Amino acid sequence: MQHIVSEYVVDAADRDSVPITRSELNELLTKPSLNGIPLLVLGNKIDKSEALSKQALVDQLGLESIKDREVCCYMISCKDSVNIDVVIDWLIKHSKTAN
Template sequence: MEISLIGLQNAGKTSLVNVVATDEYSEDMIPTVGFNMRKVTKENVAIRLWDLGGQPRFRFMWVHLRLRFLCYLYCSAYSQSDPDNLSVSRSELHDLLSKTSLNGIPLMVLGNKIDKPGALSKEALTEEMGLSSLTDREVCCFMISCKNPTTIDQVIDWVVNHSKSKN
């Protein structure tokens, strides 16, 4: 299974990849320049994780990878510290999903950094990101913290089960 991890800068994409691949979290992450790819195997399912840079100059790349599954990370703690981030994030996601090359590709939205004060709830993130309006594809939403492996394990379990049910 191939998963493209996208989201604005500082959403936690690289941290998530590292936690999935190594089970270790680090506070000291440098921004991804371009993209990174890591291969992991979970429960006999090989997963290729594409970590795509979130800075504006790299967002054009988001649509170019031909993947079967899209994972969008949003830093749910930004809702209070940077309220404009949510509208930019929603706009970027919906613009991306309007591309015909991504028609029908399943979408998983992860509200990251739920351990931070002021983080959005799952219901608020779903509403603010306009996820209920996405009726042309499978959409799911999880709230996670890369610092808490339990939340990451739930996401990976869903991905693995989803992969097995599609085969």
């Protein structure tokens, strides 16, 4: 089964884990099976006051330096259902273009 999109969920409220997350994401993106596959990064737990902003997450993960694929980042709260609809719309859009 071929991947249509790669999803990566980040705990935006756990600032100490972001450097590890960046390293893991960079390693994941070196996998040949994911070459050119769009990347969807979800910054979860924005309901918490200590959560990073979207721009801070993008900067700290180095998302703007990824040039070999489409990269999208949404800030979400699974607990409060914030932006889940936008994520679903993005996934539907990309599933249609893959067919």
